[in-house]
Amino acid sequence: MLYRQVKRQLINDIQSGFAAPGAALPNEKDLAQRFQVSVGTIRRAVDELVAEHVLLRQQGRGTFVGKLDRERFMFQFFKIVPRDRPSEFPEVRLHKFAKSRATQMEAQALGLHGNQWVFRIENVLHLQGQPVIHDRITIAAAMFPGLNQASFTARTTTIYGHYQAAFGVTIVEADERVRAELVLPDSAQLLNLAMPxxxxxxxxxxxxxxxxPAEFRTSIVDTRNFDYVSRMREMT
Known part of the structure; x- marks a missing residue:
């Protein structure tokens, strides 16, 4: 359908950097002239991108390319909240940063061929001053050229915001599998948990x-005082 072609071109603009994170989109009339389509076609393409959080519509101001800042991270990607208090942004402390060859599981998750180079990053996330989450992150080195421990540690935004601002990689969605298990020794030590x-x-x-695929992440969560909360919205 025609609106999908417009949507694809808008995505290409974002991927190429032509439309930078936080930049305002031209108005619907100008976009319609650019793509030689009706305003209704533009509106449908933009509406889908807004629903997918790629674009952000602000009443009275216009439509903007979405930035993966703290607010969006908390709304879309961070699901661990205190059981009896409002949600809060975690304090992220780097534990390990290394570059090595992908394991078979990592390669499969990231769609890599063979044992390509990957970055492995481990963080401990603190909430209410307590270590609550042990994150193990794997990303393809080819997708994030030049990444190093110093630049990763010095970032001034979320990890996903850093992917977007420094490497042009915009995280738009994630698939998660959740299960209960017994803690392993390394996570137990980092989260101050007894074994088992x-x-x-x-x-x-x-x-x-x-x-x-852009990132494979395993999170080990101490749920004694925290819950996993999934936010659902009505499909229209």
Missing amino acids: SPVLRIDRVAHTFDRK
Whole structure:
């Protein structure tokens, strides 16, 4: 359908950097002239991108390319909340940063061929001053050229915001598998848990446009005082 072609071109503009994160989109009339389509076709393409959080519509201001800032991260991707208090942004502390060859499981999750180079990053996330989440992140080195521990640690935004701002990789969706298991020794030490203790394990594959895998992440969560909350919205 015609609106899908317009949507694809708008995505191409974002991927190429022509439409930068936070930039305002031209108005519907100008876009219609550019693509030689009706305003209704433009509106349908933009509406889908807004629903997918790729674009952000602000009343009275216009439509903007979405930025993966703290607010969007908390709304779309962070699902661990205190049981009896409002949600809060986690304090992220780097534990390990290394570059090595992908394991078979990592290669499969990231759609890599063979044992390509990957970055492995481990973080401990603190909430209410307590270590609550042990994250193990794997990303393809080819997708994030030049990434190093110094630049990763010095980022001034979320990890997904850093992917977007520094490498042009926009995370638009993620698939998660959640299960309960007993904590392993390394996570137990980082989260101050006794062995054996039950924890929540979340395996996430985060995708950029066209469902291209960009990140494989395993999160081990101490749920004694925290819950996993999934936010659902009505489909229209």
